[in-house]
Amino acid sequence: xxxxxxxxxxxxxxxxxxxxxxxxxxxxxxxxxxxxxxxxxxxxxxxxxxxxxxxxxxxxxxxxxxxxxxxxxxxxxxxxxxxxxxxxxxxxxxxxxxxxxxxxxxxxxxxxxxxxxxxxxxxxxxxxxxxxxxxxxxxxxxxxxxxxxxxxxxxxxxxxxxxxxxxxxxxxxxxxxxxxxxxxxxxxxxxxxxxxxxxxxxxxxxxxxxxxxxxxxxxxxxxxxxxxxxxxxxxxxxxxxxxxxxxxxxxxxxxxxxxxxxxxxxxxxxxxxxxxxxxxxxxxxxxxxxxxxxxxxxxxxxxxxxxxxxxxxxxxxxxxxxxxxxxxxxxxxxxxxxxxxxxxxxxxxxxxxxxxxxxxxxxxxxxxxxxxxxxxxxxxxxxxxxxxxxxxxxxxxxxxxxxxxxxxxxxxxxxxxxxxxxxxxxxxxxxxxxxxxxxxxxxxxxxxxxxxxxxxxxxxxxxxxxxxxxxxxxxx
Amino acid sequence: xxxxxxxxxxxxxxxxxxxxxxxxxxxxxxxxxxxxxxxxxxxxxxxxxxxxxxxxxxxxxxxxxxxxxxxxxxxxxxxxxxxxxxxxxxxxxxxxxxxxxxxxxxxxxxxxxxxxxx
Numbered sequence: 001x002x003x004x005x006x007x008x009x010x011x012x013x014x015x016x017x018x019x020x021x022x023x024x025x026x027x028x029x030x031x032x033x034x035x036x037x038x039x040x041x042x043x044x045x046x047x048x049x050x051x052x053x054x055x056x057x058x059x060x061x062x063x064x065x066x067x068x069x070x071x072x073x074x075x076x077x078x079x080x081x082x083x084x085x086x087x088x089x090x091x092x093x094x095x096x097x098x099x100x101x102x103x104x105x106x107x108x109x110x111x112x113x114x115x116x117x118x119x120x121x122x123x124x125x126x127x128x129x130x131x132x133x134x135x136x137x138x139x140x141x142x143x144x145x146x147x148x149x150x151x152x153x154x155x156x157x158x159x160x161x162x163x164x165x166x167x168x169x170x171x172x173x174x175x176x177x178x179x180x181x182x183x184x185x186x187x188x189x190x191x192x193x194x195x196x197x198x199x200x201x202x203x204x205x206x207x208x209x210x211x212x213x214x215x216x217x218x219x220x221x222x223x224x225x226x227x228x229x230x231x232x233x234x235x236x237x238x239x240x241x242x243x244x245x246x247x248x249x250x251x252x253x254x255x256x257x258x259x260x261x262x263x264x265x266x267x268x269x270x271x272x273x274x275x276x277x278x279x280x281x282x283x284x285x286x287x288x289x290x291x292x293x294x295x296x297x298x299x300x301x302x303x304x305x306x307x308x309x310x311x312x313x314x315x316x317x318x319x320x321x322x323x324x325x326x327x328x329x330x331x332x333x334x335x336x337x338x339x340x341x342x343x344x345x346x347x348x349x350x351x352x353x354x355x356x357x358x359x360x361x362x363x364x365x366x367x368x369x370x371x372x373x374x375x376x377x378x379x380x381x382x383x384x385x386x387x388x389x390x391x392x393x394x395x396x397x398x399x400x401x402x403x404x405x406x407x408x409x410x411x412x413x414x415x416x417x418x419x420x421x422x423x424x425x426x427x428x429x430x431x432x433x434x435x436x437x438x439x440x441x442x443x444x445x446x447x448x449x450x451x452x453x454x455x456x457x458x459x460x461x462x463x464x465x466x467x468x469x470x471x472x473x474x475x476x
Numbered sequence: 477x478x479x480x481x482x483x484x485x486x487x488x489x490x491x492x493x494x495x496x497x498x499x500x501x502x503x504x505x506x507x508x509x510x511x512x513x514x515x516x517x518x519x520x521x522x523x524x525x526x527x528x529x530x531x532x533x534x535x536x537x538x539x540x541x542x543x544x545x546x547x548x549x550x551x552x553x554x555x556x557x558x559x560x561x562x563x564x565x566x567x568x569x570x571x572x573x574x575x576x577x578x579x580x581x582x583x584x585x586x587x588x589x590x591x592x593x594x
Contacts, residue, residue, distance in 0.1 A: 284585045295554045326523065327549060330562040358553045365559070 011188040015181025022177070023170055030166040038159065045134065045150050046113070052084070053136050053148045060140055068146070072097040083151040085118065085133045091143030103145070104135075112136055118151065129153060191220040195227070207235065244301070247382050251293055254377070259286040299355075315356055317347040324360045332368050337463060339364070370406065370464045376456035378411055381470050382437055388471035391436050391454075396465035398428035403462030408432060412439065413451040423457070497532040500579055500592030502571060504532055513575055523548070524567050531580070531590040540587035564588055 052075075060068040069088060076086040076099040087098035095102060104116035118133045135149020198211045210231065211224035266279035325341045332339045349356075370376075381391065399406065410422040426432050438449040456464075497504040501514045509525060511518045520528065530547045531539060539547075541560040546552050564580065572578045581589050 281584070288585070292554055323549060323551065327545075327563075328559055330566055331559045334562050354552055357551045361553070361555070361559075365555075 009185035009189055011185035012181040015177060015184055019174060019177025019181070023173055026170065026173065027166070030162070034159065034162055034166075037162070038155075041155050041158070045152075045155070049134070049136055049148055049150055053138060053146075056146055056148065057138065057140075060144075060146075065140075065142060065144060068140070068144070069097055072146070083154055085135055085147070085149035085151060087145075087147040089145040089147075091145070093145060096144075098147070100147070103147070107135075114149075131156075195220070195224060199227075202231070243382065244297075247380065248297060251297075251379065252290065255286050255290050255293070259283055259290070262286060299358075312350055312352055314348055315351045315353045317349055317356070318343040320353060320356050321360055324357060324364055327361070328364045328368060332364075335368055335372070337368060367465070370456070370459055370466075372459055372461055372463075374406075374456075374464075375458040378409065378453040378455035380437060380451075380453055387436055389436055389438075390433055391471070392469040393432045393434075394467040394469075395426045395428055395430045395432070396467060397463075399425055399464075402428070403459055403464040405458050405460035406464040407457045409455050409457050410434065411453045412441070413453075415448075419453075497529065497535075499532055499535045499590050500577075501575075502532075502579055504529060511571075513571055518570055520567075520570060524563075524570070527563060527567055528571065528590075531588065534590075536589070536591045538583050538586050538589045543587070 056068060056071060059071045072086050072088040075081065075084060076097065081099055085100060087100040087103060088096045089103050090096055093103040100118070104114070107114035107116035113134055114137060115132055115134050117130065119130055131151050131153040133149045133151050135147050137145065137147045139145055194212050198209060201209045210228045213224045213228070214221050262279050262283035266276050266283065269275040269279060321343065322341065325339050329339045381387065393408070397403065408424040408426065410424065411419040412422065413419050424432065434454060435452055437452065439452050440447045441450045495505065495507050497506065503512045506529070511520055511525070511528065526548050527544065530544065542552070542554055544560055545555060568580045572580055579590050579592065581591065583589050
């Protein structure tokens with residue numbers, strides 16, 4: 001993989017920012033240490049010089065000029081002197097003893113302290129090293145001058161060593177930070193790329209493909225799991241739409257075919273105005289039926305989308321039922337049926353007044369319809385996200401006695417062939433349990449599923465009463 | 477301009493005090509809730525009265541079954557069977573039977589219309 005790809009990742013940038021902040025804090029820490037150690041070392045050196053000077057003064061006091069001379073000679077011996085700087089001079093500044101060749105000319109002064117350049121030679125070194133010395137000077141009785149100091153070179157060496165250490169550790173840290181950032185971003189890119197590749201495969205049509213999920217249950221795995229759940233939800237919704245589309249196609253095919261044949265009849269019956277008019281009227285009826293089917297499908301879609309939930313109010317159920325009965329009573333009377341209403345107490349419920357009215361109206365509509373001439377076209381109840389595989393019908397009165405016609409009709413679709421009709425005529429008190437969508441049928445190579453439809457043939461005389469139970473998903 | 481506005485205001489306020497609806501020789505008094513055809517008083521059920529009132533307020537216009545259900549029963553849905561037709565035919569029995577010309581017309585495939593001319 002190209003390096004620029006890493007450099008552009010968020011993980012790498014984060015690692016870089018982190019390394020930067022860490023470096024800054026390390027620099028600050030080093031500066032603090034550097035400053036405090038410098039101060040400490042300066043103070044220690046000055047204390048050592050002051051103590052040395054006091055020793056020499058004591059020597060002078062107790063042993064006189066010759067004692068002091070011995071002391072200075074002794075201290076400035078090359079194998080003992082170390083970083084020390086000593087000079088004893090006559091009143092005219094001519095050196096008498098010490099490791100300086102001449103009294104320093106015009107040294108820089110700061111309080112009691114003087115600083116001046118020296119060329120110090122460490123013991124065993126052949127060449128001198130240019131450096132700065134810091135010293136105290138004193139005038140002794142008898143005109144003698146004495147100078148005690150120390151070379152600052154070791155301290156400067158220590159300081160430069162510290163700075164070097166800082167530099168190297170910073171360099172190491174930046175390298176480690178970069179390496180860590182690269183490693184981190186490589187890992188991140190690998191995980192993200194896996195998800196991206198899966199998404200691309202899905203986009204290119206592999207809709208059943210899913211995001212890879214690892215074992216660690218980290219945030220990437222959780223992201224993948226959630227994406228997979230989202231994909232499943234989308235697939236389920238698309239499947240639902242497909243099922244509804246299938247049903248609409250099935251429900252609309254036969255009315256459209258009938259409409260077409262009516263129009264063909266009308267076209268062929270151009271000579272007979274009465275026949276033509278009848279055919280056109282029938283075509284209009286078919287069109288009305290189609291519109292009604294569309295209306296019902298739309299309201300089911302609305303209800304499933306939850307759009308109607310906003311219309312929920314407290315509804316007086318008895319009032320709704322009274323309205324329905326009042327609307328349907330004339331129709332029922334015309335068909336020779338009686339609509340009696342008994343309401344006990346008040347019945348309130350949360351609901352949509354319009355939909356409740358329509359539900360009760362549909363019930364009564366069906367009840368009234370199954371009088372003479374009533375029928376139920378072949379259909380399937382497959383609306384909603386969940387439909388149950390079976391339905392129940394309880395036959396409440398006796399065929400051939402209370403009514404004639406009105407047989408229960410089932411059709412079974414046979415692949416690549418015409419449908420097979422099954423006509424049932426249960427007695428009063430019988431219960432019929434039938435499948436909603438498919439039925440297993442034994443073929444030459446085991447069972448296959450056959451699509452089923454059901455309906456009721458025309459009632460010739462009397463009134464047919466049944467109780468149908470459709471199980472339905474009530475949560476949508 | 478002012479005159480136009482005043483004219484418009486006059487025209488708007490006029491129907492507000494309307495207490496009688498007339499279609500041909502059919503007359504509805506909204507205050508006393510009485511209906512007459514020619515000289516004969518017609519006895520209507522409350523729902524039939526509202527149905528006729530809705531039709532007469534839309535005299536000359538085609539009124540669909542859905543409109544009637546919404547305007548008279550205050551429910552919005554598409555009736556499957558001819559439930560509205562039965563109500564209309566009962567109303568027709570009361571206002572048109574024995575009179576000439578018929579006022580309540582069926583508009584095929586659309587709905588109903590109440591109007592006075594042929």
